Structure formats: C-alpha cells, structure tokens
Amino acid sequence: xxxRHPMERHWSRRQFLGRAAGSAVAVPSLAAILAACSKxxxxxxxxxxxxxxxxxxxLDDPVTLPLNADPIPADTPIESGPLxxxxxxxxxxxxEIAKFEEKFGVEVxxxxxxxxxxxxxxxxxxxxxxxxxxxxxxxxxxxVQNDLVQxxxxxxxxxxxxxxxxxxxxxxxxxxxxxxxxxYTIYTWGVAYRRDRVTDDEIAAQGWDALWNNEYEGEISLYxxxxxxxxxxxxxxxxxxxxxxxxxxxxxAKNAVLETIDQNGARLTINGVYAKLPAGDYTVAESWSGxxxxxxxxxxKDVDWDVLGYWRPEPGKSMTDNDLIxxxxxxxxxxxxxxxxNFFLDERVxxxxxxxxxxxxxxLTSIEPDKLIADGVVPPNMPMAVVSQDMFAQDLTxxxxxxxxxxxxxxxxxxxxx
Numbered sequence: 001x002x003x004r005h006p007m008e009r010h011w012s013r014r015q016f017l018g019r020a021a022g023s024a025v026a027v028p029s030l031a032a033i034l035a036a037c038s039k040x041x042x043x044x045x046x047x048x049x050x051x052x053x054x055x056x057x058x059l060d061d062p063v064t065l066p067l068n069a070d071p072i073p074a075d076t077p078i079e080s081g082p083l084x085x086x087x088x089x090x091x092x093x094x095x096e097i098a099k100f101e102e103k104f105g106v107e108v109x110x111x112x113x114x115x116x117x118x119x120x121x122x123x124x125x126x127x128x129x130x131x132x133x134x135x136x137x138x139x140x141x142x143x144v145q146n147d148l149v150q151x152x153x154x155x156x157x158x159x160x161x162x163x164x165x166x167x168x169x170x171x172x173x174x175x176x177x178x179x180x181x182x183x184y185t186i187y188t189w190g191v192a193y194r195r196d197r198v199t200d201d202e203i204a205a206q207g208w209d210a211l212w213n214n215e216y217e218g219e220i221s222l223y224x225x226x227x228x229x230x231x232x233x234x235x236x237x238x239x240x241x242x243x244x245x246x247x248x249x250x251x252x253a254k255n256a257v258l259e260t261i262d263q264n265g266a267r268l269t270i271n272g273v274y275a276k277l278p279a280g281d282y283t284v285a286e287s288w289s290g291x292x293x294x295x296x297x298x299x300x301k302d303v304d305w306d307v308l309g310y311w312r313p314e315p316g317k318s319m320t321d322n323d324l325i326x327x328x329x330x331x332x333x334x335x336x337x338x339x340x341x342n343f344f345l346d347e348r349v350x351x352x353x354x355x356x357x358x359x360x361x362x363x364l365t366s367i368e369p370d371k372l373i374a375d376g377v378v379p380p381n382m383p384m385a386v387v388s389q390d391m392f393a394q395d396l397t398x399x400x401x402x403x404x405x406x407x408x409x410x411x412x413x414x415x416x417x418x
C-alpha cells in the first residue's frame with residue numbers, strides 16, 4: 001500500500017463533516033445562505049412538483065426530487081475545459097485525477113472548501129463556478145430547491161451500474177431515480193482504539209461506554225461535529241432515535257458529552273482518529289470507518305498496523321451513511337463533468353481511490369469484505385470497518401433535521417462547546 005505523509009492531508013474533508021458544520025465558522029450559517037438565495041416565489045419543478053414543497057427524505061418516505069431543468073443532451077460535445085473540481089481538501093486521489101486529464105486531454109483545476117457553509121456560499125455567490133461539487137446529502141433537498149445543482153444525464157454515466165442497486169434502481173431514498181447525485185463513499189460509525197492498550201474483548205464489552213471510561217482519562221477523542229457526537233451520545237444512552245426531536249433525549253445526550261469532557265478530559269477533535277490515535281495521543285475515539293482505515297498510513301515507522309482496532313455495534317444499532325457527487329447548475333463544462341463522474345465510478349478508479357488514498361469505501365458491487373481483508377486494504381484486525389449492502393439497509397440513518405429540530409441540536413452543541 002502506498003503511504004503518504006500526514007501533512008499531505010491537512011484540512012481533510014472528514015475534519016469538518018457533520019450533519020451540518022460541527023463548529024462555528026466565519027461565514028453565515030448554511031440555513032441562512034440557502035434562505036437568502038431562495039426565490040421570492042418558488043416555481044414548480046420540471047415534472048410539475050412545486051419545489052418549495054420538497055419534503056425531508058427518509059427511508060420510510062423516499063423522495064423523488066423535482067426536475068428544475070432538463071438534463072443536458074447526451075450528444076453534447078465534450079468541452080475543452082479546464083474542469084473546475086470543488087471538494088473537501090485531499091478527498092480524492094490526485095494520481096487518478098492525472099489519469100482523467102490524460103484520457104480527455106484537459107486540465108482539472110482543484111478548488112477546495114473547509115466546510116459545507118463555505119462551499120455552498122461560494123457556489124451561490126459565483127465566487128467559485130465549479131463543474132463538479134461534493135455536497136453532503138443533508139443539504140441536497142435545499143440545493144435542488146434553490147436551483148444550485150442540475151439534473152444528471154444518465155446516458156453519460158453508465159458506470160452507475162457498478163454501484164449497489166439501491167443507488168441506481170430505484171435510486172437512494174434521498175434522490176429517487178438518482179436525478180441529481182451519484183454516490184461517492186460509504187461509511188459507518190464506531191469506536192476506534194489502540195489494541196496495544198485495550199483488548200478487542202474489552203472494547204466489545206464496553207461498546208460506546210469506552211468513550212466514557214475514566215480508565216482512559218485524557219486519552220478520549222470525540223468528533224467536533226454536533227450531528228455525529230450528539231447522535232453517538234444518544235446511542236450510548238440507550239436510544240436508537242438518532243434523528244430525535246425529543247428535547248429530553250437531546251438534553252440527556254448533551255449532558256453525557258459534557259460528562260466525559262468534564263470527568264475524563266475527552267477532547268473534541270478534527271483529526272483524533274486518523275492522525276492522533278496512530279500517534280498515540282488517544283486510546284479510544286469516536287470514529288468513522290474510513291478514518292480508522294486511513295489511520296494505518298499515519299502510524300510512526302516503528303509502530304505496526306495491528307495496534308489499530310475498530311468496533312461498531314451490531315446491525316440496526318449504529319449508523320451508516322454515504323457522500324455524494326453533483327454538478328452545479330452554473331457548470332461551464334457539464335459534459336466534461338459527466339465524464340468525470342463516470343470516470344470515478346469506474347470499478348478500478350473507485351477502488352484505487354479508496355485503497356491508496358482516502359480510506360473510504362465506495363459502494364461497488366465488485367467489492368467483497370473478504371477481498372478487502374485479503375488484499376490488505378482493510379487490516380485483518382479491523383473487519384468491522386468494512387461496509388456491506390445489508391448493513392446499509394439494516395442500520396440507522398442520520399437524516400436532514402427540520403430547522404426547528406436542528407436548532408435544538410445546535411443549542412445543545414453550543415452549551416457543550418462553550
């Protein structure tokens with residue numbers, strides 16, 4: 001496996017991902033940005049559905065987003081570029097970018113953002129005019145409502161067939177018929193830990209309680225992201241309602257997070273899993289599966305990869321989610337953008353992007369858990385870091401919160417961070 005120096009991934013995409021942003025930023029809130037760019041009177045989508053009536057999508061109530069335009073014609077000529085790529089920093093393998101440039105004879109200009117507020121604000125204002133954009137799905141509904149992304153031309157993305165069937169037919173619950181997005185990576189939530197300090201059996205017995213164990217005082221990391229850490233605290237407290245609107249559950253989760261911060265010196269971090277756990281700064285950490293897989297590349301030279309471990313609850317008691325790729329409405333190279341998306345859904349390209357760079361698994365039908373372990377992509381001591389289709393179907397799913405509920409979560413987080 002090709003290693004890379006930790007400084008090559010400073011300000012990575014995972015450092016700022018939450019259901020919204022996890023901490024205060026020096027730009028307006030995303031809700032304010034999207035409200036500001038809303039039209040005074042919302043019209044209807046291309047299929048006759050009123051854009052302003054788009055409901056929040058759930059597995060029980062999937063949503064077919066209204067078409068705000070027609071997809072580009074399949075015979076649109078390929079533009080000469082440059083293709084403007086807008087993503088979280090270092091969340092894609094630049095060697096594969098170079099292969100795309102060579103294949104199509106174009107240049108790719110990589111532009112990055114540190115959080116979704118910044119990303120969407122710059123797209124909406126025209127400060128950045130990307131051809132390819134990587135939003136989180138919790139904001140997709142509002143991006144469509146405000147005409148900030150365009151429908152995809154399916155004829156130009158045949159590699160969607162390489163993805164799990166839920167992403168192509170009938171399409172994911174948040175974007176039925178995959179009208180605006182394709183999947184990029186998938187991941188789960190769990191506890192990452194140092195196996196040279198705590199055994200697999202000890203972590204399995206503790207579960208989420210490991211993040212509250214005073215035996216690890218000063219060596220506990222939680223994500224500095226309200227959507228993730230409050231949800232984990234809800235699970236630890238015994239509820240499975242990770243999208244709760246119950247003020248009592250939210251308050252209990254807030255108090256639990258404050259408890260481990262106050263009593264155990266738990267830290268809210270952005271790189272606690274993939275950088276500081278390998279360095280030995282932490283013993284246990286709230287973790288996305290992709291972060292702990294990528295952590296093996298940050299170990300000191302004299303430390304073997306088998307010191308790292310990952311636990312997640314049984315299916316149905318933890319969370320699984322995915323990220324997206326979309327094309328903004330203002331893209332100047334929309335055909336080239338479709339080619340780019342199709343290129344990164346290629347089985348080899350997507351696999352290498354995962355294996356050699358970001359540690360986050362793509363939902364490829366060609367990937368099997370045993371193959372990942374056998375190939376050394378996921379270390380054999382971390383089998384729970386592999387994501388499968390059945391887990392995605394059985395697990396809990398964090399949804400977009402309504403504005404009123406989101407305010408409750410953010411108010412709780414403000415108390416935690418203050």
